[in-house]
Amino acid sequence: MSGERTNGSIVELNNVSKQYVRGKEVIKVLEGINLHVTNGEFVAFMGPSGSGKSTLLNLIAGIDSPSGGTIKVNDQNIQDMSGPELARFRSVNIGFVFQFYNLLPFLTARKNVELPLLLTNLSGAQRKKNAETALSTVSLEDRANHKPGELSGGQQQRVAIARAIVSDPQILVCDEPTGDLDRQNASEILELLDLLHRDFKKTVIMVTHDPLAAERAQRVLTLDKGQFEGE
Amino acid sequence: MKYLQFVWMNLFRKPLRTTLTFFSLFVAFILFVILGSVTVIFNSDIEMEGGENRLQVSAKYSIIDDLPGSYVQEIQALPDVELVTHATWFGAYYQDERNMIPLFPIEPDTYFAVMDELTISDEDYERMLSVRRGMLAPETMAEEYGWQVGDLIPIGAQIYPMNDGNMTWEFEFAGTYSAGQDFGAILVNYDYFDEARQFGRGAIGWLIVKVIDSDRLTDIATQIDKMYVNSSDPTRSAPEAEAFRQFMNQYGNIGLMMTGILSAVFFTILLLTGNTMSQSFRERIPELAVLKTLGFTDTRVSIFVLIEAVLLCLIPALVSVGIAIPLGSVVGVLLESMPFGFPFAIQASTLYSAIGIAALLGCLIGLIPAITAKRLSIVDALRP
Numbered sequence: 223m224s225g226e227r228t229n230g231s232i233v234e235l236n237n238v239s240k241q242y243v244r245g246k247e248v249i250k251v252l253e254g255i256n257l258h259v260t261n262g263e264f265v266a267f268m269g270p271s272g273s274g275k276s277t278l279l280n281l282i283a284g285i286d287s288p289s290g291g292t293i294k295v296n297d298q299n300i301q302d303m304s305g306p307e308l309a310r311f312r313s314v315n316i317g318f319v320f321q322f323y324n325l326l327p328f329l330t331a332r333k334n335v336e337l338p339l340l341l342t343n344l345s346g347a348q349r350k351k352n353a354e355t356a357l358s359t360v361s362l363e364d365r366a367n368h369k370p371g372e373l374s375g376g377q378q379q380r381v382a383i384a385r386a387i388v389s390d391p392q393i394l395v396c397d398e399p400t401g402d403l404d405r406q407n408a409s410e411i412l413e414l415l416d417l418l419h420r421d422f423k424k425t426v427i428m429v430t431h432d433p434l435a436a437e438r439a440q441r442v443l444t445l446d447k448g449q450f451e452g453e
Numbered sequence: 454m455k456y457l458q459f460v461w462m463n464l465f466r467k468p469l470r471t472t473l474t475f476f477s478l479f480v481a482f483i484l485f486v487i488l489g490s491v492t493v494i495f496n497s498d499i500e501m502e503g504g505e506n507r508l509q510v511s512a513k514y515s516i517i518d519d520l521p522g523s524y525v526q527e528i529q530a531l532p533d534v535e536l537v538t539h540a541t542w543f544g545a546y547y548q549d550e551r552n553m554i555p556l557f558p559i560e561p562d563t564y565f566a567v568m569d570e571l572t573i574s575d576e577d578y579e580r581m582l583s584v585r586r587g588m589l590a591p592e593t594m595a596e597e598y599g600w601q602v603g604d605l606i607p608i609g610a611q612i613y614p615m616n617d618g619n620m621t622w623e624f625e626f627a628g629t630y631s632a633g634q635d636f637g638a639i640l641v642n643y644d645y646f647d648e649a650r651q652f653g654r655g656a657i658g659w660l661i662v663k664v665i666d667s668d669r670l671t672d673i674a675t676q677i678d679k680m681y682v683n684s685s686d687p688t689r690s691a692p693e694a695e696a697f698r699q700f701m702n703q704y705g706n707i708g709l710m711m712t713g714i715l716s717a718v719f720f721t722i723l724l725l726t727g728n729t730m731s732q733s734f735r736e737r738i739p740e741l742a743v744l745k746t747l748g749f750t751d752t753r754v755s756i757f758v759l760i761e762a763v764l765l766c767l768i769p770a771l772v773s774v775g776i777a778i779p780l781g782s783v784v785g786v787l788l789e790s791m792p793f794g795f796p797f798a799i800q801a802s803t804l805y806s807a808i809g810i811a812a813l814l815g816c817l818i819g820l821i822p823a824i825t826a827k828r829l830s831i832v833d834a835l836r837p
């Protein structure tokens with residue numbers, strides 16, 4: 223199960239379960255999840271609302287912890303990591319794209335993109351340069367000084383993608399990245415994710431409702447009631 | 454530094470809200486520094502030169518009330534009393550009605566004997582005794598107004614007209630004395646004053662009683678007050694240093710009042726700023742979760758919140774302190790020109806307290822948001 227590296231598994235889940243306890247009620251959200259994602263792969267999770275897609279994605283991204291099982295990402299077992307270890311893990315390995323962009327409204331596009339770099343030792347000038355490079359990757363170099371409120375939804379999501387890639391993480395984790403966008407903008411975002419996967423060799427793990435979005439993925443896994451269909 | 458810039462931008466995310474909060478804090482801290490300095494001055498032991506063996510006897514209910522002149526002989530007759538003198542509040546102004554100056558009609562022979570910290574040259578003293586309309590002024594005051602011996606000085610009266618109804622008295626400058634203190638009054642001959650005033654003849658303002666044994670000061674005070682308790686002019690006697698403070702406290706218990714005002718101000722400010730802070734904190738809970746997602750640790754995020762709260766209070770406090778120093782000298786000049794004015798200066802201790810209070814206030818209002826920020830779970834905060 224271990225040993226393989228380049229083009230081996232970058233994400234490995236074994237018998238992962240997640241439950242929430244609310245008062246006396248135990249809500250089982252995920253059960254017996256096994257998953258291998260190859261380095262550089264583009265995977266999509268589909269499934270009905272409430273089936274546990276986001277929860278699964280959050281576990282992989284290290285922003286939530288499993289109730290059982292093991293999660294190995296980029297050769298690190300993250301299920302037992304402490305809070306600060308997980309924070310460090312995320313800053314190095316994960317780029318997160320949310321459905322509602324989640325940019326900071328009072329910062330310009332460039333400052334938003336720079337945020338993850340505050341955690342590095344880069345100089346101010348270097349941070350600025352890297353942020354501009356990331357913005358030009360998403361074709362928004364001319365909007366660097368705009369605040370999120372001055373950008374369209376599609377543009378905001380592109381800024382969010384620039385923020386996700388600026389510190390060059392290996393894995394991009396996207397939770398319904400096109401869920402709030404119209405067709406045209408959605409397809410531009412998907413184009414961009416495709417590009418990052420193809421040309422920048424990023425591993426992309428995406429949750430989506432949209433069959434057209436799922437088409438971009440090399441592999442589509444369907445979740446139902448906390449389990450992968452067909453398992 | 455890079456983080457500070459980030460916190461700074463957070464602080465000013467709603468510039469109007471932040472500016473308003475800054476402004477109210479700024480006003481509060483200015484108030485604090487000025488009133489706080491007054492309090493420090495009032496609470497500090499007012500240094501009295503001499504007077505350890507003196508009582509001041511004034512009308513029981515108000516220092517403004519008169520006492521019968523007969524009290525002088527009666528108190529002088531008490532066994533432990535060495536010498537009694539008296540003074541009266543004239544209510545004088547010079548040149549301009551707003552320019553109030555203390556002026557006391559007194560009897561020079563007993564007055565200078567009792568107030569033994571006052572110094573006067575024999576020459577000036579003799580002149581004062583021989584010139585009926587004579588007046589003495591503290592050296593500093595005489596210098597300020599350029600009074601020369603023999604000058605006739607017109608003095609406006611707010612209380613006592615002269616026999617002919619004239620509210621302007623004329624005194625002849627007879628010389629100077631040294632008060633050794635900031636608080637110096639013009640002295641005129643009581644005999645002349647009493648004869649020339651239209652009403653109130655025979656009354657005096659207060660008595661100053663020098664006792665033989667200073668250990669018996671309070672006993673004698675009690676004894677005097679007992680003598681007059683059932684008369685139509687009861688007295689209040691107190692050691693002089695104490696009397697001075699009571700005199701100051703005619704304005705009310707200033708120290709207590711100031712502390713009350715300041716506490717109310719800061720309590721309000723605490724609620725206001727706390728409310729602003731928690732409001733702006735609630736708005737950005739999802740943002741804090743985003744920061745955590747990006748890899749900022751729980752501790753770091755909570756420190757951002759705390760520092761922002763501290764800056765919210767500290768910045769206006771620092772501005773207030775910066776402005777209070779020049780403002781204080783203006784207030785000082787104003788206060789000293791007032792009738793019951795007292796020397797005023799911004800107290801350094803108040804400036805330090807202002808900064809300390811600001812930091813504390815910031816920590817107080819930032820504490821709960823910071824703890825909440827630290828505990829915030831990303832998943833919960835980002836769930837729609």
Ligand SMILES: Nc1ncnc2c1ncn2[C@@H]1O[C@H](COP(=O)(O)OP(=O)(O)O)[C@@H](O)[C@H]1O
Nearest residue numbers: 242249251270271272273274275276277278833
């Ligand atoms: N923090 C939580 N507390 C309680 N229940 C939760 C929590 N997070 C998710 N759930 C529940 O887990 C289930 C799966 O949620 P989620 O992973 O968001 O589904 P999806 O993204 O597939 O729509 C839902 O029934 C949801 O109500």
Ligand SMILES: [Mg+2]
Nearest residue numbers: 275276277397
């Ligand atoms: Mg979801």
